[in-house]
Amino acid sequence: MVTGPVQQPSLVARRSAALPRPAGLPAGPHLTGLPGDPRPAGFAGDLHALARAVALAPTEPRWRERVLVRLRPVGQGFAEHVRVTEGPNGLYRELLTHAPRLDHGVRLLTREHAAIVAALLAVQRVAEQPEVSPDELRGRAGCLLRTLARHRRRGADLLWQAYQTDLGGET
DSSP: OOOSOOOOOOTTTSOGGGSOOOTTSOOSSOTTSSTTOOOOOHHHHHHHHHHHHHHSOTTSTTHHHHHHHHHHHHHHHHHHHHHHHHSTTOHHHHHHHHOGGGHHHHHHHHHHHHHHHHHHHHHHHHHTOTTSOHHHHHHHHHHHHHHHHHHHHHHHHHHHHHHTOOOSSOO
């Protein structure tokens, strides 16, 4: 039984050497923002860092590289999310065992996974092409971030329905 939120791996918890970092990007524990900035942990922190990178002026030196560097942990975190939710002992199997009435919602979230993976790859391809305009990259990245936020809300709503909804019968 799930008793709390599923924690995704944090960018901060990953070894810094595992991510190639263009010159000019800060090293160390402040990978998701400026020193002293409040940082969400885990996957939420990775999404926040990507949103901040996209929001910078595209005239900033190495803007595209910053977006790419911030996109990698989002892709890794989402792959981990898919593994944790869809795996043989995953959250969705447990959810359906507890609340079979939510089968439609689980199927919807599972279908969204493929679309989100495709969107992640599309943003990466666009970011790797210097001839693509910053506006197009921003648009695609913004769409990806909104899609991920909507997916996370739907997942949270489904968990709420499974474990917090009282269908009656007990007093």
